[in-house]
Amino acid sequence: MNSTKTDLKNLTQEGLTAYAESLGQPGFRGKQIMSWLYRPDVVDFSEMTDLAKAFRRVLAENAYISRFDDPILEKASDGCVKFGFRLDDGHIIESVLIPEPDRNTLCISSQVGCAMGCRFCMTGTMGFIRNLMPSEIVNQICAVRDYLLTTERNSPQELIGPNRVTNVVFMGMGEPLNNLQNVLDSISIMTEQKGLDMATRKITVSTCGVVPQMRSVGEHSGVNLAISLHSVNDKVRSELMPVNRKYDVKTLLDTCRHFPMPKRKRIMFEYTLLEGINDSDRDARELAKKLRGIPCKINLLSYNQCAGLPYKSPPKDKILRFQNILINAHYTVFIRNSRGADIAAACGQLSTKAKKKQTQNYQL
Numbered sequence: 001m002n003s004t005k006t007d008l009k010n011l012t013q014e015g016l017t018a019y020a021e022s023l024g025q026p027g028f029r030g031k032q033i034m035s036w037l038y039r040p041d042v043v044d045f046s047e048m049t050d051l052a053k054a055f056r057r058v059l060a061e062n063a064y065i066s067r068f069d070d071p072i073l074e075k076a077s078d079g080c081v082k083f084g085f086r087l088d089d090g091h092i093i094e095s096v097l098i099p100e101p102d103r104n105t106l107c108i109s110s111q112v113g114c115a116m117g118c119r120f121c122m123t124g125t126m127g128f129i130r131n132l133m134p135s136e137i138v139n140q141i142c143a144v145r146d147y148l149l150t151t152e153r154n155s156p157q158e159l160i161g162p163n164r165v166t167n168v169v170f171m172g173m174g175e176p177l178n179n180l181q182n183v184l185d186s187i188s189i190m191t192e193q194k195g196l197d198m199a200t201r202k203i204t205v206s207t208c209g210v211v212p213q214m215r216s217v218g219e220h221s222g223v224n225l226a227i228s229l230h231s232v233n234d235k236v237r238s239e240l241m242p243v244n245r246k247y248d249v250k251t252l253l254d255t256c257r258h259f260p261m262p263k264r265k266r267i268m269f270e271y272t273l274l275e276g277i278n279d280s281d282r283d284a285r286e287l288a289k290k291l292r293g294i295p296c297k298i299n300l301l302s303y304n305q306c307a308g309l310p311y312k313s314p315p316k317d318k319i320l321r322f323q324n325i326l327i328n329a330h331y332t333v334f335i336r337n338s339r340g341a342d343i344a345a346a347c348g349q350l351s352t353k354a355k356k357k358q359t360q361n362y363q364l
């Protein structure tokens with residue numbers, strides 16, 4: 001890859017317009033370029049047949065179209081697929097495809113590693129390495145889309161859901177709000193009609209509570225917001241999530257209370273139940289009390305065991321009891337089934353620190 005050239009997948013629609021103009025072309029050429037960049041089969045400027053040949057040559061001299069080739073694949077018994085993508089600098093990031101009959105949710109990464117150090121999370125044990133560029137974020141979606149199309153062509157019986165990525169959640173490696181501008185640019189590309197043409201309601205950004213950036217997500221993107229909450233007790237939350245020492249529960253929940261979003265939308269609170277730590281009846285009642293007045297839904301997750309981390313999930317009956325207390329307090333509460341745990345693809349299990357087991361390279 002020539003580092004002096006511009007990766008066009010780093011540019012939003014506005015960025016492509018400005019880029020076309022910088023090459024002496026009318027701005028609308030930017031729109032034409034974008035309409036080619038995200039087609040599954042286009043890898044070269046020579047295929048952009050509505051651009052003049054001379055301009056295609058100028059583009060080839062100055063720019064390139066990045067893509068993720070040969071991902072490392074691991075398939076779980078429940079149909080989830082974990083993708084490992086090698087970046088140009090040799091780092092590996094992971095994405096997880098969670099297929100259901102009517103949808104394909106893709107959990108994507110926003111950073112290599114993570115600085116936030118949540119105690120229950122394998123990514124947190126890696127430390128922070130670097131932010132992902134917009135192209136590295138959207139290429140996770142492009143590569144999984146190509147995988148789905150190839151699967152449909154070669155072995156359609158293996159497809160569980162549709163042949164495209166329908167939903168995207170920023171719940172992979174990294175804290176998205178610590179890479180805000182690149183995440184917002186990638187969302188702009190995802191939702192642009194000539195880009196990946198996804199609806200904002202199908203995209204969710206999850207944060208552990210980086211309060212100053214939260215408002216920007218609502219104001220500049222309109223996507224769904226999820227909060228990794230896990231406790232509303234400051235002592236317990238600070239122990240589990242160091243970010244709470246900077247932005248405590250009250251500050252976080254007040255920010256949620258004033259989060260800019262349309263009336264019909266709800267904030268999703270993610271609450272991983274850890275046996276003996278945050279799973280008591282008292283914890284459930286305190287949660288119900290402190291979320292009062294916030295338009296929200298609650299996802300209860302049983303903890304996915306991570307090697308070397310000391311936490312355990314409570315038994316099923318305790319999870320149901322916790323849920324009932326919240327339902328009786330008039331909340332919408334889901335118990336989220338763990339998916340992909342047998343390939344370490346479930347929530348909090350993503351990490352490329354350990355030596356990678358290469359199970360299968362897939363030619364897209």
Ligand code: SF4
Nearest residue numbers: 114116118121124174
């Ligand atoms: S839970 Fe999210 S924010 Fe916390 S360490 Fe893991 S990746 Fe980072």
